[in-house]
Structure formats: structure tokens, C-alpha cells
Amino acid sequence: MKISTLVRHVREGARNVVRNGWMTFASISAISISLFILGIFLLLALNVNYLASQIESQVEIRVYLELNTPQEQIAAVQNEIAALPDVSRVRFVSKEEGLNMMREKLGEDGKELLEGFDGDNNPLYDSYTVEVRDPYLVGQVAEQIKALNNGKNPPPIYKVSYGKGTVEALFKVTKVVRNIGLVFVVLLSLTAMFLISNTIKLTILARRKEIGIMKLVGATNSFIRWPFFIEGALLGLIGSAIPVIALLYGYSQLVAYTRLELGLMLIELIPVEQLVAVVTGLLTGIGLMIGVWGSLMSVRKYLRV
Amino acid sequence: MIEMQDVWKTYPDGTQALRGINVKINPHEFVYVVGPSGSGKSTFMKLIYREERPTKGQLFVNGFNLEKLKQRKIPFVRRNIGVVFQDFKLLPKMTVYENVAFAMEVIEAPKRVIKKRVPEVLELVRLKDKASSYPNQLSGGEQQRVAIARAIVNNPAVIIADEPTGNLDPDTSWEIMRLLEEINFRGATVVMATHNKEIVNTMRKRVIAIERGVIARDEARGEYGYED
Numbered sequence: 001m002k003i004s005t006l007v008r009h010v011r012e013g014a015r016n017v018v019r020n021g022w023m024t025f026a027s028i029s030a031i032s033i034s035l036f037i038l039g040i041f042l043l044l045a046l047n048v049n050y051l052a053s054q055i056e057s058q059v060e061i062r063v064y065l066e067l068n069t070p071q072e073q074i075a076a077v078q079n080e081i082a083a084l085p086d087v088s089r090v091r092f093v094s095k096e097e098g099l100n101m102m103r104e105k106l107g108e109d110g111k112e113l114l115e116g117f118d119g120d121n122n123p124l125y126d127s128y129t130v131e132v133r134d135p136y137l138v139g140q141v142a143e144q145i146k147a148l149n150n151g152k153n154p155p156p157i158y159k160v161s162y163g164k165g166t167v168e169a170l171f172k173v174t175k176v177v178r179n180i181g182l183v184f185v186v187l188l189s190l191t192a193m194f195l196i197s198n199t200i201k202l203t204i205l206a207r208r209k210e211i212g213i214m215k216l217v218g219a220t221n222s223f224i225r226w227p228f229f230i231e232g233a234l235l236g237l238i239g240s241a242i243p244v245i246a247l248l249y250g251y252s253q254l255v256a257y258t259r260l261e262l263g264l265m266l267i268e269l270i271p272v273e274q275l276v277a278v279v280t281g282l283l284t285g286i287g288l289m290i291g292v293w294g295s296l297m298s299v300r301k302y303l304r305v
Numbered sequence: 306m307i308e309m310q311d312v313w314k315t316y317p318d319g320t321q322a323l324r325g326i327n328v329k330i331n332p333h334e335f336v337y338v339v340g341p342s343g344s345g346k347s348t349f350m351k352l353i354y355r356e357e358r359p360t361k362g363q364l365f366v367n368g369f370n371l372e373k374l375k376q377r378k379i380p381f382v383r384r385n386i387g388v389v390f391q392d393f394k395l396l397p398k399m400t401v402y403e404n405v406a407f408a409m410e411v412i413e414a415p416k417r418v419i420k421k422r423v424p425e426v427l428e429l430v431r432l433k434d435k436a437s438s439y440p441n442q443l444s445g446g447e448q449q450r451v452a453i454a455r456a457i458v459n460n461p462a463v464i465i466a467d468e469p470t471g472n473l474d475p476d477t478s479w480e481i482m483r484l485l486e487e488i489n490f491r492g493a494t495v496v497m498a499t500h501n502k503e504i505v506n507t508m509r510k511r512v513i514a515i516e517r518g519v520i521a522r523d524e525a526r527g528e529y530g531y532e533d
Contacts, residue, residue, distance in 0.1 A: 002413050004413075004416055016398075210397070213396055214407070215380070216356075217455065218382075218411050223411060
């Protein structure tokens with residue numbers, strides 16, 4: 001094919017997009033809406049995954065020490081915990097350190113919230129953060145740590161916490177949500193394809209006569225197909241640009257609004273910068289594929305004149 | 306140029322449209338194809354531009370054996386045949402200029418050749434001032450002239466006209482006929498199916514009459530021979 005012919009096909013395809021006003025509108029709407037819904041589920045699935053892995057990595061035991069526990073005892077308890085067989089790491093977190101960590105995590109938003117808690121007003125306890133070899137063993141290890149209080153006077157450990165019950169429940173939930181998300185994404189992709197190929201089929205049905213005339217003038221199948229191919233690609237591109245922009249903008253707003261509350265729970269949503277490439281690439285790719293595939297499939301039927 | 310040897314055409318529903326046609330049309334000829342409705346005239350025309358295939362028999366157009374022609378070669382045969390129809394068959398979303406240029410884009414003619422040739426042809430059919438109009442803004446006669454311009458723009462050896470004056474008033478019809486005659490004069494073979502008695506009897510040419518699927522008459526400078 002000559003370059004000038006290719007240029008002609010691109011020009012003709014673009015022109016068709018403009019000329020078939022309503023059909024173009026219908027096709028782009030179908031693509032946009034389908035991809036928008038698809039995108040929402042994509043964001044949901046990615047975030048659930050992200051949250052799940054955050055929570056999994058955060059499954060650790062916090063051992064809070066009684067106030068005024070002497071230094072030697074602090075060190076002794078640390079050694080005892082570290083000696084437990086399923087413990088992989090023990091880290092001492094002084095109450096000042098704890099406060100700083102929380103400040104860092106909450107950033108700007110937390111400034112006001114944590115004001116006035118310095119020095120003697122610090123409401124936190126000295127604590128140990130205990131990491132376990134396997135997140136599923138936390139319950140067992142927590143019991144063992146509690147037992148270290150036995151026979152000591154005064155008992156040095158104030159509280160052992162690991163979110164009993166919630167951790168176990170969470171593992172179940174994340175698994176289910178991941179699977180459901182995957183099923184939804186697959187189903188929606190198929191629905192979108194069906195919708196779009198039908199819309200494009202309609203536009204081509206309307207142009208059945210035109211295709212017949214082109215063939216009578218001696219146009220080859222590929223000559224007729226090219227502008228449709230370009231048109232489909234353009235519909236896919238425009239149809240995916242709209243939801244990509246809307247989703248990324250909406251998502252960045254959501255991240256900004258929920259940041260503080262989620263931060264208090266020590267979790268966060270995936271930062272929008274990390275999602276731009278995935279969302280843009282995936283939705284544009286699917287949009288292009290659907291547009292091109294839909295138009296080529298529908299034109300095939302009318303080429304035998 | 307165009308030759309049929311014992312050509313039969315039976316449609317899937319059992320209709321026998323053509324039953325053993327033998328005919329030879331030479332280069333530069335002007336031929337009317339006449340006959341009552343349903344006589345097989347249209348099928349005869351469709352076989353030439355390969356919209357239909359014969360059920361039996363040999364068929365040659367411009368040196369191609371249409372019987373042995375592969376599906377993907379059809380466009381290349383059609384490029385050497387200009388077609389003109391009763392219902393014009395213009396592309397509705399293209400301007401007059403674009404409709405004519407389309408036939409040249411199809412054969413991948415260089416852009417500068419297209420830019421030069423299309424105005425020439427529009428001049429010939431006297432539509433230069435309507436170049437940027439759309440088909441639905443034109444009268445029937447004007448639309449048919451666009452169709453003729455498109456048919457001749459690539460200088461095909463054969464022009465097939467299927468009732469080109471069928472939808473036009475007498476004055477406009479004569480205008481179209483003068484154009485076809487001029488095209489024939491410039492060297493193209495013209496095969497025209499028609500119901501127009503006045504034209505056939507006035508502008509005397511070879512007449513092939515088809516009745517019930519066979520050639521009933523084939524006369525040089527013939528007459529229409531039917532009462533409308």
C-alpha cells in the first residue's frame with residue numbers, strides 16, 4: 001500500500017467519525033460507560049489487593065509495657081520474647097518513637113490532631129513490636145508472650161494486642177474480594193465487547209449500501225476495511241480517554257479525602273501516581289482492541305458483494 | 306471484448322434467468338439491450354460486471370475469463386468497467402468531487418493525477434460548479450452525470466449502463482444519452498440496458514433483445530421493437 005493511500009484511509013476514517021455523528025456518539029458512549037465501570041472494578045480490585053498486602057505485612061504483635069518498668073526488666077523481657085521459637089524479630093519502640101512514627105504517617109493532616117502530646121503528656125506506652133515467622137501464627141505467639149508475665153512481680157507487660165479475630169477474618173475477606181473482583185473484571189470486559197461490537201455493527205449496517213457501491217467501483221476488501229479499522233481505533237481511543245481521565249481524577253480526589261481516616265488505621269490507598277500507567281494502559285488497550293475488533297468483525301459480513 | 310458462450314444462469318430459487326446466451330460485443334461498439342421486464346436483461350448486465358456468476362458457460366470481459374476468476378481478483382476486473390445505474394448509486398456522504406475521486410483513490414492513482422483528472426471529467430459532464438455539493442442537493446440528471454463522471458474517470462474500456470435514463474425526464478434523458486454517445490465516440494464500449502423506445506429508435510445502434518432468457522434478436526442499427 002502506498003503512503004498516500006494510508007494517509008487517505010486515516011483521513012477517511014477520521015472523517016467518518018465526524019460524519020456519523022449519532023452513531024459515533026452511541027459507540028463512544030458504549031465504550032466509555034463500559035470502560036468506566038470496568039475501571040471502577042479495576043481500582044477496587046487493585047486497592048483490595050494492596051490493602052490486603054499492607055495488612056498482611058502489618059500483622060505483628062504489639063506488647064505494651066507497664067509504665068515505670070525499669071530499664072533492666074525491659075531488656076530482660078525483650079530477650080525472653082526473642083527466645084520464643086516462632087518470633088522472627090523484636091523491636092523496642094519507646095513512647096517518643098511511637099509518637100514520631102504516628103506523626104510521620106499522618107503527615108500534614110495529623111499535625112493538629114497530635115498537638116500537645118509531647119514529653120510528659122505523651123499518651124502512648126513503651127512497647128515491643130514483635131514480628132512472627134508466619135502471620136497465621138500470631139494468635140499462638142501472643143498467648144506465649146502473655147504467659148511471660150507469670151511469676152513476675154510486678155508484671156511488666158500491660159497488654160498484648162494483635163487484633164484477635166480481625167486478623168483471621170481479614171484473611172478470609174481479602175481472598176474472597178480478590179476472587180470476586182477478578183470475576184467481575186472478566187465479565188464486564190465481555191459485556192463491553194458485546195455492547196460495542198453491536199453498536200458498530202449498527203453503524204455498518206447503515207453503511208451496507210455504501211460498501212456495496214465501493215465494491216462496484218472496484219475497491220478491494222482491504223481498501224474498504226482500512227477506514228473502518230481506523231474509525232474503530234479512534235472510537236476506542238476517544239471512548240477510553242474519557243473514563244481514564246474521569247477515573248484518575250475521581251480517584252485522586254478519593255485518595256485525598258480518605259487519607260486522614262485511613263492513615264489513623266495505618267493503611268492507605270494506592271497513590272494515584274502508581275496507577276496512572278496501569279489504568280491508562282489497560283483501559284486504552286481494551287478500548288482500542290474492542291473498537292478495532294468490533295468494526296472489523298462487523299464489516300466482514302458485508303464484504304461479499 | 307465481451308464474449309458469452311452458452312451462458313446459463315439459474316438462481317437458487319429455480320428461476321432460469323438466462324438459457325444459453327451466445328454473444329460477442331466488439332471494442333468501441335454501442336449496444337442497447339432491450340426486452341420485457343423479467344426477460345433476463347438485468348442478469349445479462351450483472352454477469353458482465355461480475356455481480357452474478359453464470360451457472361454454466363464461458364464468459365470473457367476485457368480478456369479475463371470471469372468463470373475462472375478468483376474472488377479477490379474481482380475488484381481488478383471492475384476497475385476496467387464503468388457502471389452507471391438507474392438509481393445512480395452515489396456515496397451519500399461524499400461530495401461530487403469526492404465521489405468521482407473515490408474511483409481513482411481505489412486504484413491508488415497519485416494525488417496530483419487525481420487533482421488534475423477529476424476536474425477534467427466534471428468539466429466534461431458540466432458539473433464543475435457543483436463539485437462541492439452533496440448528492441442529495443442535486444437533481445436526478447445531475448446525479449446521473451456524477452455517476453457517469455465516476456464511471457469514466459479511470460478511462461475504462463467498457464461502460465455498463467443499466468437503465469441510466471429510467472428515473473429521468475425526457476430532456477434530461479437526452480442529455481445523458483449525448484454524454485454516453487460522446488464517451489463511446491472517445492473509444493469506450495457502451496452496453497446499455499433500456500426500456501426507452503424513443504431513444505433506441507432515434508439514436509440508432511446495435512440492439513440485442515432478450516426474451517425469456519434467450520437472445521430473440523440481434524440487429525445492427527435495430528429498433529426497440531416493443532410496445533411500452
